[in-house]
Amino acid sequence: MKFTEFDFEPEVMDGLESMGFEECTPVQELAMPVIFQEEDLIACAQTGTGKTAAYLLPVLNRVARGGSKGIDTLIIAPTRELVLQIDQQIEGFSYFCPVSSIAVYGGGEANAFERQRVALRKGADIIVATPGRLLAHMNLRYGDFSTVRHLILDEADRMLDMGFFEDIMRIVRELPVERQTLLFSATMPPKIRKLANSILREPHEVNIAISKPAENILQVAYMTYENQKLPLVSDLLKDKDDFESILIFTSRKANVTQIVRELKKMKFRADGISSDLEQGEREEVLRNFRNRKTQIMVATDILSRGIDIEGIDLVLNFDVPNDAEDYVHRIGRTARAQRSGVAITFITEKDQHDFKKIEDLIEREVTKIPVPPELGESPVYNPKEFRGRGRGNGKPFRKGGKGGGNRSGGKGRKPGNSSQKK
Incomplete structure (x- = not known):
């Protein structure tokens, strides 16, 4: 299936073409229609299957089409490296779109925390964050999360392995009940089911090549x-x-x-x-x-x-x-x-x-x-x-x-x- 078969805004298509994206991967083909319908989703797909684009593209398309009133999308990931990678992909896909994003993570330069604080107060369209650093900002009570329409958990199994369950639940309690929640995980153990039952509403499920290395x-x-x-x-x-x-x-x-x-x-x-x-x-x-x-x-x-x-x-x-x-x-x-x-x-x-x-x-x-x-x-x-x-x-x-x-x-x-x- 080609990306041209989806109803993407011209600005999003320009970004896809500039990055050389033509054919959808299986997880993109199965997940994006559900996300376009604004339904909750559990997607089980191993790394390298294109899952980041599967959730980013529909979200970017919605923001490009209708704008946002503040923080529109919150993406939570377990490590600084993954947060930076997601933010880099946002930058590539949204090059022709009027969409702002900020990566929120610990470490880095001395003024990183202040830059993150400013972005949260102004309401960047998309926030990509590690749970611990995001909570550090939320505990200081700035940043309006009442406008969040999409919550995305990437590498959810890894976050739970790292002990972030309670942090995730604390973050979720600060978000609107009426939102779309997308959970992406490489594996689907019982603890992921428990998390999904706590924060998702009648989710669709997509399963792609669970825990099998590529044949090549x-x-x-x-x-x-x-x-x-x-x-x-x-x-x-x-x-x-x-x-x-x-x-x-x-x-x-x-x-x-x-x-x-x-x-x-x-x-x-x-x-x-x-x-x-x-x-x-x-x-x-x-x-x-x-x-x-x-x-x-x-x-x-x-x-x-x-x-x-x-x-x-x-x-x-x-x-x-x-x-x-x-x-x-x-x-x-x-x-x-x-x-x-x-x-x-x-x-x-x-x-x-x-x-x-x-x-x-x-x-x-x-x-x-x-x-x-x-x-x-x-x-x-x-x-x-x-x-x-x-x-x-x-x-x-x-x-x-x-x-x-x-x-x-x-x-x-x-x-x-x-x-x-x-």
């Missing part, structure tokens, strides 16, 4: 010991021209700096990003990665959702994520916009049961590969043997030489004989 992602995994990981990265990336853009995920913030340091020793253009950085620093890291000044970016799961960077050739999971859903979001950073991509995961003994849960979720078995012989022997993939074992003591990895330390002829250790303490 080549997924492989390496069976490795912890001290083989960095030598394995070096071996995989020894031909620096194989991948122009690489994103490495680690589950521990403390690992980011160490991985980046080792990559730079290997002469890679590498940088890292985590919640420890100031907002300006994070934006600079992302900008350099987008512009290809940086070839490799090492990140925590702060980037597994909500960052739309085109052309990532390889996603490398240095650690298996704790949550199976996070695996889908991590590897969804590659193979976007119909491109192909590669996703590689390092699996240690303690990760095996968690990786089996990932395979159960995505309903496929990922090919397992041993490390190259020169790096030593590899663990055997046997998740039943390691079921229930801990994921280690949470300490950062320790740099080691080649080889896997104490091993038993390449066979998986029995739980009682493991030299790695829980």
Whole structure:
């Protein structure tokens, strides 16, 4: 279905054409008619399916057609990165429209809070905000939210995972009862149903490719010991021209700096990003990665959702994520916009049961590969043997030489004989 088949205002169509949008994605095709009818909606769609445009375009069209009397639309998202991405898309789609927007989030420059306060008092058409920073403004009792016609919750499951349920409910109580509410989520666990029942009215439902990676992602995994990981990265990336853009995920913030340091020793253009950085620093890291000044970016799961960077050739999971859903979001950073991509995961003994849960979720078995012989022997993939074992003591990895330390002829250790303490 083409965007020209919808009744968009000329200004909105001009924005779509300037951004090269012609064909709707499935979530856009199914969700936009419901939103145009001003009905409430629950949409379950994974990242990278075009859901941001699915809700932005009808909202922008309504504002462009009839104007607004103050704050028209409130979009709530879990992270600063996603808030900024949504605001950037608003800027692109509304380039030819008389629509104002403001991104409201913590951190950033010293005068950011004041700029946000001014925009809220004047009544920008669209507010995109993280829950905590928005509540900080609302508690100071400026900003008139009585004019809000649309409430949109993006990455709702992530917000609940981060403990924002009560914050969301406090925000909702400040909004008009008569409004359109749209809830977008990558998954639909019971807690999302509870939230939906609390704030939506007879919602329509749209479900698109729930928690399944794109078919054009080549997924492989390496069976490795912890001290083989960095030598394995070096071996995989020894031909620096194989991948122009690489994103490495680690589950521990403390690992980011160490991985980046080792990559730079290997002469890679590498940088890292985590919640420890100031907002300006994070934006600079992302900008350099987008512009290809940086070839490799090492990140925590702060980037597994909500960052739309085109052309990532390889996603490398240095650690298996704790949550199976996070695996889908991590590897969804590659193979976007119909491109192909590669996703590689390092699996240690303690990760095996968690990786089996990932395979159960995505309903496929990922090919397992041993490390190259020169790096030593590899663990055997046997998740039943390691079921229930801990994921280690949470300490950062320790740099080691080649080889896997104490091993038993390449066979998986029995739980009682493991030299790695829980």
